[in-house]
Amino acid sequence: RMDGLRMGDPLDKCIDIGALVDPVQHATVTDMVAKGGAEGEVYHAKCKLPNQGCYYPPTLITGLHSAAYLMQEEIFGPVLVSTTFRTPAEAVQLANNTRYGLAASVWSENVNLALDIAPKLVAGVVWVNATNLFDAAAGFGGVCESGFGREGGWEGLSAYTRPKTASKPLHPITPVAAPKDAQVTGLDRTAKMYIGGKQARPDSGYSTAIWSPKGKLLGHVGQGSRKDIRNAVEAAHAAKGWGKTTGHLRAQILYYIAENLSARGDEFAKRLNEMSGKTGGRKEVGASLSRLFTYAAWADKYDGQAHGVPIRGIALAMKKPVGVIGALCPDDAPLLGLISVMAPAIAMGNTCVLAASQAAPLAATDFYQVLDTSDVPAGVVNILTGDHADLAGPLAGHLDVDAVWSFSSTDLSAQIEHASAGNLKRTWVNNARTRDWFGRDGEGHEFLQQATEVKNIWVPYGE
Template sequence: MSIADKFVSMAYGPAPEEPKEALSWLDKHTRRFGHFIGGVWAQPIAGQYFDTNDPSTGEKLAGVAQGTAADVDAAVKAARAAFPKWQALTQHARARFLYALARQVQKHSRRLAVLETMDNGKPIRESRDIDIPLVARHFYHHAGWAQLLPQEFPDYIACGVVGQIIPWNFPLLMLAWKIAPALAAGNTVVLKPAEFTPLTALAFAEICHEIGLPDGVVNIITGDGSTGEALVKHPDVDKIAFTGSTEVGRAIRSATANSHKRLSLELGGKSPFIIFEDADLDSAVEGLVDGIWFNQGQVCCAGSRLLMQESIADALTSKIRDRMSTLRAGPPLDKAIDIGAIVARVQLDRIHRLVDQGIAEGATCWQPQIEMPSQGLYFPPTLLSNVHPTSIVAQQEIFGPVLAAMTFRTPSEAVELANNTVYGLAACVWSESINVALHVAAQLKAGVVWVNCTNLFDASCGFGGYRESGYGREGGREGMLEYLEPKWFKNAPPLPPVQPVQPSEEASLPAIDRTVKLYIGGKQARPDSGYSFEVHGKNGELLGEAPLGNRKDIRNAVEAARKAVSWSKATAHNRAQVLYYVAENLSQRSDEITRRLAAAVGPEQAIKEVELSVQRIFSYAAWADKFDGAVHNPPFRNIAIAMYEPIGNVGVICPSDFPLLGLVSLVMP
């Protein structure tokens, strides 16, 4: 073929990355890895190993230790032993270690990128140009937080021993997201990588040894779900940080609910990609390619639900199909490849099953006629059109290169469709109108909203979701707070157990009395059970009765709270004014309330409670319009705006020791 013919066809030839250095590293370790515990390599106590394979070829890369509860216990003990000395280091010393980690990641970037691609199946272009530079960026950024810790977080200390479980879609990047802030805050770490992709975590363990990181500060345990379960349930772990599926996140939350462990979860998503008729369609299509076919769609925040305004649906669909036809699938070490391999057979089977079910539910499937490798685990880029909002492909996370397309007519309909999901991780809005973009973005129930861009991440910007996408943030100041706790926290007295209440017995003589009622939806409501319970004073005397609520009453209260959307939409100034008004009324009725409260807790405590309650409400009112959020400056052209949003419905159980102050302190914030 002549040069002229090349210019006519514009076909790409192969440009493979040389894997020699990565293979030599595997051979140096005899392609067999133990755990990294206490600064040394340790063979699994049970002597069991499992294989990790290249998904593009099926070739075995190495044998990796299968961790048991005994291995986890050894790692936690090593982390606990290292914690006092690591926490006692000066902030500058910890910053130097984090800086050294960043430099070593850069030094070994080629080997790490190739290992990541071989173990995961993602294109080398993504590992080399996106993942590894971001890994170094996280360690550099958090070296800065380590240096500034006493000034920026003066009243906080490290949590202690942190257990971290990361997924297989961004193995080394997720490790950096977890380990960098944990070390900067002064914690020690036990990390379990995904069983499909453990190699770069083990390479990172070697880097920790190379820079002289104190033994036990970072421990790497490999294994399957049972290993992660042992880490979650270990009694000497102070915090669990997990990134993975919503199903596993639920199990972790249940397992830690009755423990002292802090918890942060970054779970699944079904992110909407909203394109309005005034958008730059060519730019939007390029953003869509990055949003759903980046890393074969194996991204928790992938823009897997395309919402197109009806007026541009046909033209946009045509552009999307044309662009899909230019995507190249093939060996992921080829630098000219767009679509690599799916990480494992079980994931490929899941993609096939969900797509087949979506087609059975009425979706129209279109795939470009591109060449697909005959060997390895591959799935072609796929467009599903005419998708009903309740279809499984519009509701469940597929985690593959599959786009589900729907249409909308108005911005309000776009918001309704976008929010029609149990998830709340990320969203994209494309419009040339800043008014439309900001109006819609503010209404989307997502932790992160990108405007005219997608999949932009940086260590300075907090990332995370809510609803069934988890809670907590990774990156930036918000991410540091996940690994710190107030100094007073561990010395706080335990709350007294909640005593069950019983319906009051019938009085010996009939009495003329009014029915005690609940307060639901702005009005008094009779308890569904019709029962009440006795309220006794400090010395056991009967003070009165209170309504005994049941499940139906709680349901009614939750529904009433859900309907009160006007409160969350009110301006911060208006919310502050309401709180000031509550404090004003409490102050005016202080004598009456003190008198009633004194019968329950005594006059001295009653006076203090009322005074402190007024002061605290004033404080909360003062803060109401002070949560301004922040503007982050990531190292690219875009601006990242971090905004505070209400959590939603909050269930509160007030203590009995401080009846008024406890209620004020929990409800008013």
């Protein structure tokens, strides 16, 4: 059947396969097949090639193992690398065993099975019993190292929009320095980090004293390091089942977090007042509760769309969690900022690694006690403490982190975007600009959009 394919001018409707884009790509495909094909069996179709142009014969390669060169690399030519599988679950594992994720096709006589497989494939676009279907109504784009962002659809248009807001330059907020006349009363408590649902000591063994503006020692927190980030990311990946739970379940847990935080509201307000030296603690606790209720309400309502496309079928735009989100939390709102980052992330099914406010981290270390009593599965939320400048590089450079958000008062935006390029992870940074965490800028659709990827699944129907 391959031998019967017709090659020539792609503008001729009788032609099946056209030419490659240029001689460089022709040489690249030739070299890749020569290099990787020796690991398996290669069949070049006996098609008649035109005398002129960069034509490459249709090629089938079989017998390769899952880690083979041609099983892992994108060829961009008329070359099909085929392998066998025993079960649908194994087929999904083989398909997802790559660092790329632009598009995929599922072919099956059992439509129910195809619809079960399609959402499990790590790709931006999935075609069921079809391939290469495009329309401006449905977004097209990849995930993983195939990039991010979409062309077409509402998600494509949103990339050209920016929230209407006014911001000012954000100045660094540093911890209160140790006073000359220190007030040390009660136990000298060192708060631990929160990794995998357990309190964990910092790998470095070092801690930092947290002082109030009035010179009172409030406690110590650990200095996070690269290994702490590694442990937190491993814990977040171990909790990947969170993304498969229903929005209703995630909403109930967010409501439960709010209830337990409300029960300890006076305690948190007092802690915030001590760290800031002001009296706005109760207001921040109230805003935090409101934010938890907001995203609990959105957890099962921020859903996808059904696009009308020019086929006898439909394109389903499904909003999927990004994966593991690493975030540097705001310094100017230590509790509200952390919750404003955490709540939309976990509401959409993500797991997260949060670097607490470096100026006032004790609100975060108190907060994980609330998480412990609110049925949050281990690993869904991981909280680290330490200097954001020390944590930003390892977090942005970690290849198992899918997105990095930075709202730190330390200007780390350029460093994060540069380090994130290694595996093309999504970034959302503040570029050293302020955000009103108590107002509309601190919540809303922008946070939900950043916490989701849109996967378009094309489903034809009828005979």
